[in-house]
Amino acid sequence: MAFFSDTALLFRRHFRLLMREPAYIAFALMQPLLFLILFGPLLTKLPAATFGGSTSGDAWRFFVPGLLIQLALFGSTFVGFAIISDWRAGVIERFRVTPVSRIAIMSGRVLRDVVTLVIQGILLVLVGLAFGLRAPLGAVLISLGFIAVVAVGLASVSYAVALLLKSEDAFAPLVNTVVVPLVLLSGIMLPMTLGPGWLQGVARISPFRYIIDAMRSAFAGQYWNTIMLEGVAVAIGLAVICLYLGSRVFLRENA
Amino acid sequence: MAIIEASGLARTFKSRKREVHAVRGVDLTVDEGEIVGFLGPNGAGKTTTLRMLTTLLRPTAGTATIAGADLLRDPVAVRRRIGFVPQAIGQTMGGTDNQAKVIEELLDQAALYRIGKAEGAARAGRLISQLDLSGLADRLVKTLSGGQRRRLEIALGLVHEPPLVFLDEPTTGLDPQSRSNLWDHIRKLRSDLGTTVFLTTHYLEEADALCDRVIIIDNGVTVAAGTPDELKRSISGDVVTLRVSGPAADAQELLGVQPIVRDVTFSEGDLRLTVEHGEEALPALLRVLDGAGITISSISLSRPTLDDVFLTLTGRSLRDDSHSAGPAGDPELATAAVAASEE
Numbered sequence: 103m104a105f106f107s108d109t110a111l112l113f114r115r116h117f118r119l120l121m122r123e124p125a126y127i128a129f130a131l132m133q134p135l136l137f138l139i140l141f142g143p144l145l146t147k148l149p150a151a152t153f154g155g156s157t158s159g160d161a162w163r164f165f166v167p168g169l170l171i172q173l174a175l176f177g178s179t180f181v182g183f184a185i186i187s188d189w190r191a192g193v194i195e196r197f198r199v200t201p202v203s204r205i206a207i208m209s210g211r212v213l214r215d216v217v218t219l220v221i222q223g224i225l226l227v228l229v230g231l232a233f234g235l236r237a238p239l240g241a242v243l244i245s246l247g248f249i250a251v252v253a254v255g256l257a258s259v260s261y262a263v264a265l266l267l268k269s270e271d272a273f274a275p276l277v278n279t280v281v282v283p284l285v286l287l288s289g290i291m292l293p294m295t296l297g298p299g300w301l302q303g304v305a306r307i308s309p310f311r312y313i314i315d316a317m318r319s320a321f322a323g324q325y326w327n328t329i330m331l332e333g334v335a336v337a338i339g340l341a342v343i344c345l346y347l348g349s350r351v352f353l354r355e356n357a
Numbered sequence: 358m359a360i361i362e363a364s365g366l367a368r369t370f371k372s373r374k375r376e377v378h379a380v381r382g383v384d385l386t387v388d389e390g391e392i393v394g395f396l397g398p399n400g401a402g403k404t405t406t407l408r409m410l411t412t413l414l415r416p417t418a419g420t421a422t423i424a425g426a427d428l429l430r431d432p433v434a435v436r437r438r439i440g441f442v443p444q445a446i447g448q449t450m451g452g453t454d455n456q457a458k459v460i461e462e463l464l465d466q467a468a469l470y471r472i473g474k475a476e477g478a479a480r481a482g483r484l485i486s487q488l489d490l491s492g493l494a495d496r497l498v499k500t501l502s503g504g505q506r507r508r509l510e511i512a513l514g515l516v517h518e519p520p521l522v523f524l525d526e527p528t529t530g531l532d533p534q535s536r537s538n539l540w541d542h543i544r545k546l547r548s549d550l551g552t553t554v555f556l557t558t559h560y561l562e563e564a565d566a567l568c569d570r571v572i573i574i575d576n577g578v579t580v581a582a583g584t585p586d587e588l589k590r591s592i593s594g595d596v597v598t599l600r601v602s603g604p605a606a607d608a609q610e611l612l613g614v615q616p617i618v619r620d621v622t623f624s625e626g627d628l629r630l631t632v633e634h635g636e637e638a639l640p641a642l643l644r645v646l647d648g649a650g651i652t653i654s655s656i657s658l659s660r661p662t663l664d665d666v667f668l669t670l671t672g673r674s675l676r677d678d679s680h681s682a683g684p685a686g687d688p689e690l691a692t693a694a695v696a697a698s699e700e
Contacts (some may be wrong), residue, residue, distance in 0.1 A: 104471070106472075107457060111468050111469065115461075119454060119456050119457060122456045146672060161547065179424070189449065191449070191450050191452065191454060191455070192445075192449040192451050192453075195413060195441075195443050196452030196453075196466075196513065197441065197469065199411055200469040200470055201433050201436045201469075201470060201471065207529075224451070298586075
């Protein structure tokens, strides 16, 4: 189908262009590692019971899934910046005048972002192993699957919003305003169970809370339970809604 | 045969309370193989019209057939048959990526039109030599000169060998040498490939030198169309300025009754005559004056410029316009924004 070959074509183009930005790649890889190196050791000094476990390995099994989600949240919501400069370069218009599928203009980029994110995720897990993370392979694969699905949704919306705003100055504060509370409410750094009841209640609004709980469940070796089901449902539901909204913007007559 | 046939094309932008009629009614016909210039002061609706004709913006009224496809019912077919080279100055640029190589841009563009790999590579090679880009295939776009980059952007619009290509301000921002070089390339599009060219321009000398026909838009309505010569003649005729040795009043009286002379004025020793066809009128005028024994000390013929045409039709000079506008961006959008903020 033309849509898939168009997506593959634009994926290759954007991946090739990304490979030409070594500084960007270096920073993209550094960022999660810094969290792991500079923040991880603090957690292992906390009582293991904080993370519902009994050994210091439980801290890593708690923290690494959190970092994976944080990577997805930050990595995918900021991708919209690139489409603003592409729009300014006239590249978006140039594509829109060709017979190429207009949704592929979005999906080719999104696919590139997902692949980049999964590579970053693998690297993060590998370094985590060096620090003392012990987790089943199945859990790692499930978690990478989760962040890939999350990235599909977030990147689509990011591109759509950026294309509507067409201004970095408006886009940056908007993304920060949305992402920071989501990160805080998802229990990435510390378990939400440490918080007061009202905060735990509010955290239930964040879809990422469910996804991260499912990932942690997998890291603890529990694959089949309602937590996992909830996580899968929320991740897929979120991606579908975001893809739909993103596509609508890219299909607009005058985007 | 007509390759563009548009009638009553209109586009209204809605802001909260007000409607901005960027284009009210554009009627235009472009025949196969023509090079047509689309002129208008800033805010007249040039860019909006171009965006409608290239399927980037859906008209709110009117119909158009472009390269045999219906603009409203089958925009994808229109896209397949047209090339579009966006303007390279203003809010958005010409469509190439700084970090891409020249050859990658051409191959990607061919793939976007679903041209097979081998054929795409062959066409990219041909375009590289046709548009004087030889030796630049592996260079990054950001290292190209302004003229080279513009030629690449034009090449991108031609990869699928469209019968019709739209060029938005093709030479704006180029130095005079690159400009005249690009004119040659645009002429070759027609002579070598048979491509019809529809271009917008701010430069009257460009319209004059390059275009077979000019269409003028003002206030969102097409107000005139014709060859540059036809338009100039329709406006004011040619002007003959002459000096006679001896009393000018006799000459003025004599010339005033000639049927070929529309108007005679006398000021500062010069007689200024407005005539229909200057070259044909000159010998006749000389004979008349000679027959009456009046000696001419000097005579000159001048033609109205496209700017005179412009001034007469729109009340604005295109020259002033291009200065005040500069590279500030999409004039129509600016107008719409101003209108919206005035609420």
